[in-house]
Amino acid sequence: MFDWKFFLLHIFKLSPAYGAALLTTIGLAIVGQVLGIIIGGFVSMGRLSRSRTFRWTAAIYTWFFRGVPELVLMVILFTGVAAAGLLRFDDFAIGSFTVSASLQAAIVAIGLREGAYMGEIIRNGLQSVSKGQVEAARALGMSPMRVMWKIIIPQAMRVIVPPFGNDFNVMLKVTSLASVIGVPELFLTTQTFSAQNFRVFELFIGLAINYLLLTTAWSVIQSLIEARLRRHESIAGRRTFLRTVQAHLIGTSATDTGSA
Amino acid sequence: MIASATPVEDIQHMTSSDLIVVEATGVHKWFGPLHVLKGIDLSVSRGEVVCIVGPSGSGKSTFLRTINHLEPINRGSILVNGHSVGYASIGEKPIPKREARIAHSRRDIGMVFQQFNLFWHMTLLDNVSVGPQTVLGLSKNDARDRAAALLNKVGLGDKMEAYPQSLSGGQQQRGAIARALAMEPKLMLFDEPTSALDPDMSREVVSVVEKLAKDGMTMIIVSHEMSFVRRAATRIVMMNGGIVTEELRDIRAADLSNTNGIGAYLNATL
Numbered sequence: 117m118f119d120w121k122f123f124l125l126h127i128f129k130l131s132p133a134y135g136a137a138l139l140t141t142i143g144l145a146i147v148g149q150v151l152g153i154i155i156g157g158f159v160s161m162g163r164l165s166r167s168r169t170f171r172w173t174a175a176i177y178t179w180f181f182r183g184v185p186e187l188v189l190m191v192i193l194f195t196g197v198a199a200a201g202l203l204r205f206d207d208f209a210i211g212s213f214t215v216s217a218s219l220q221a222a223i224v225a226i227g228l229r230e231g232a233y234m235g236e237i238i239r240n241g242l243q244s245v246s247k248g249q250v251e252a253a254r255a256l257g258m259s260p261m262r263v264m265w266k267i268i269i270p271q272a273m274r275v276i277v278p279p280f281g282n283d284f285n286v287m288l289k290v291t292s293l294a295s296v297i298g299v300p301e302l303f304l305t306t307q308t309f310s311a312q313n314f315r316v317f318e319l320f321i322g323l324a325i326n327y328l329l330l331t332t333a334w335s336v337i338q339s340l341i342e343a344r345l346r347r348h349e350s351i352a353g354r355r356t357f358l359r360t361v362q363a364h365l366i367g368t369s370a371t372d373t374g375s376a
Numbered sequence: 377m378i379a380s381a382t383p384v385e386d387i388q389h390m391t392s393s394d395l396i397v398v399e400a401t402g403v404h405k406w407f408g409p410l411h412v413l414k415g416i417d418l419s420v421s422r423g424e425v426v427c428i429v430g431p432s433g434s435g436k437s438t439f440l441r442t443i444n445h446l447e448p449i450n451r452g453s454i455l456v457n458g459h460s461v462g463y464a465s466i467g468e469k470p471i472p473k474r475e476a477r478i479a480h481s482r483r484d485i486g487m488v489f490q491q492f493n494l495f496w497h498m499t500l501l502d503n504v505s506v507g508p509q510t511v512l513g514l515s516k517n518d519a520r521d522r523a524a525a526l527l528n529k530v531g532l533g534d535k536m537e538a539y540p541q542s543l544s545g546g547q548q549q550r551g552a553i554a555r556a557l558a559m560e561p562k563l564m565l566f567d568e569p570t571s572a573l574d575p576d577m578s579r580e581v582v583s584v585v586e587k588l589a590k591d592g593m594t595m596i597i598v599s600h601e602m603s604f605v606r607r608a609a610t611r612i613v614m615m616n617g618g619i620v621t622e623e624l625r626d627i628r629a630a631d632l633s634n635t636n637g638i639g640a641y642l643n644a645t646l
Binding site: 248266 | 444446475476479480481482483485486487489491493494495496497498499506507510511539540541552555556559
C-alpha cells in the first residue's frame, strides 16, 4: 500500500540529511563537470595538435576513459589505488565543510570521465569553425589568442552546447554511482532511509522525482543558453523566456522564427 | 582618363620609397610539389588601383594572399610599406616572424574575400567595430562611432544591428569592406570580391570600390569584373601559370579592345 502521507512529507519537508545529499549530488555534478571541461579543453587541443605525441596521448586518454565504466573507475580510484599504496584520498575541510575522501575520489573519477567526453565535444566544436572566419580575423590583424577568444570559441559554442547539455544531463544521473564508494549523495541517503523504515517504494519514487527536477531544471538552463547562442538566426528579435523554454521542452526547433 | 588621387604637390614632397606601398621581388610558392608562383615581381605605388586578371589556377589569388601573409612564401620577398609582413629576415632562407608580430603587421592591410566572411555571430556594427576595439585598442564608443560612420558610407546605415545571415550578398560584401576600412588600412586587397554576387549586387560593390579609388586608396583587386577595370583600375596585370605575363599601365579604350593579350582576355571573359 502506497503511503501518501509519508510520501508527501518526504517530498515537501526536506530533512537535513536529505538536503545535504541533494547539495552533494549537485556539487559532485558541477565540480566534476568543471574539472571535465578543463581536462576536455586540453584533450581537444591534444587531438588537434600538430605533434604526433600529443595526438596519441589524447586519443589514448579518450579511448580509456570512454571505455571504462564510471563505477569501475570510482572503485579503482577510491579503493584500488589506495590498496595498492599508490594514492590515498584524505578528508580535508574548506571552512566548516568537510570534503570526504570518497567525495574527492568520486569527483576525480567523474572529472576524468567527463574529460574524455568533453574532449570530443570541444574538438568537434572547434573543427566546425570555418577557415574563412579565421582568415578574416587574422586579416584584421588579430593575434592567435584574440582569434581564439573573439571568433573561434564563440562560434564553436553553438556546436558545443547541445551535446554538452545532454552530457551534463547524463552526468547528473551518473553521480548516483558514487553511492558505491560511500558518498552520501541522493541515492545512498535514500537507501539509508529505506533501510530504517522500509518505505522503499515511496522513497525511491521520491528520488526519481528528485532527479527529474534536477534534469528538468538543467534543461531549462540549457535552452536559455542555446537561445542566447542562436540570437543571430532570429530576425524576429528576442524570444520571450516562456516561448524559449516551451520550444525546448516540446521539441520544436529553436530556430523556426524564420531567417533569411 | 584616370586621375591619380594623390595631389601632385604632395608627390613632389615624397621620396620614391614613400610612394611604394607593395614591393614584391622574385616571389616563389609551392603547394607540395605544385609550383604555383614562379617568380612574381610587382611594385605598387600609393594611390594605384591594380587589377590582377588571368585564368583560374594562374596563381593570382594565391599571390594576393601572400601579400598579407595568409599564405607564406618559399622564396623571394614582399615588402609592404618597406616592411616584410611575415619574415624577420629575408633572403635564401627566410626566417618567419612570431605570429603576434605578423598580426601586428597586418593591421595596415585590409582584405576583402570572395565569400565575404563576415563574423556570423556578431551584428554588422560589431563586425566593423571589433577590429578597431580589440586590435587598435579604441574605446568601445570610439570604435562604434567609427564603425557607424563607415556603415553609413557604404549605405548600410539602417542595418547596423542586423546579423549577416539576414543581409543580401551585396550588403554583406559592403559590410566586409567597411570592416576592413575600419582599421584605416594603407592598402586594400580584394580577392574576387564580386564573384559570388549577381550583377545588381556586383554593381553596389563596384561603386563602393570606385569611391575608394577616388579617395586615393591603394588597392590590389583580383577580379574578372570588367567594371572594376573600366571604372577604377590604374593598371592591369595579367597572370598565367604563376608568372606575370603582361602589364598595362596607361589604360585606354584602344588597349582593351586589342585582340591580343589582356584586351583579348578581358573581352573573352566579358
